Amino acid sequence: MVMWWLRLSNGYGMRRRVLGEGEFEKALDMIRGKNILLLTDSHLEGNFSTEEATMVVGLASQCLQYEPKERPDLKKLVETLSPLSTKPDVPSYVMLGIPKHEEAPPTPQRPLSPMGEACQRMDLTAIHQILVRTHYRDDEGTNELSFQEWTQQMRDMLEARKRGDFAFRDRDFKTAIDCYSQFIDVGTMVSPTVYARRSLCHLLCDQPDAALRDGMQAQCVYPDWPTAFYMQSVALAKLDMNKDATDMLNEATALEDKKQRRSTS
16 A cells, blocks of 8 residues: 555656556546545545544645646655554455455565665665665666757756765765766656665665665666666665565565576577
8 A cells, every 4th residue: 555655746757657658648648637536445434533544635636737846745644544554453355345356475585686685684885885786787778769859958968967976985975965966857768776775875865765766766767677676675674664675685586586587588
């Protein structure tokens, strides 16, 4: 539930990918029409008040705003949704009277890569060392620029990234955030590595909300990139969202394993 809200509130492109184009437009139409019954899971009938439903629909409407500044931050999401969980110790299937299906036995945990181990331990120093070593290797193919695009603005943007890289290497994380933000704000190029690096900088500056947003933006640019999921995992753990952090770590490990199998086949 929490991860759905996090992704819903992240950004316009991410919301369309998570919900699907048709579902996104349908949700907007329903919210505009304030059709609460159609928006609600039929299993929930009789288990919520009109006031609660109105609150959730209002929050959904805010999350779907086009402008980022008009969407609620993570703190407001948690503060709004937490009071609605009146029986946190009771499984949802019991509250709703849904028969529990037998769960398949858990699959063996895959061995973690150095990045996975560093993220599991929340060892930010080790993550920093890994990101410095990998440099921009994983950005290959994310941008194809024509000769005409090499303008002065483009050169200034790349210079900002270069200054950010020097600051990142030297552990001057506040300066790195400023420089990487200059690069990102121009918008001519997109770089998942810059988002991952700025995400780590935010973590080292005790800004897990911003770190999570950058991890999600890295995923938008490169949907199957394990590092994007790893950074989200650490940010979620810092936000004490431990189950979601574990799920994200497992997803990153699975993607890394899939990538490894492709490279050896």
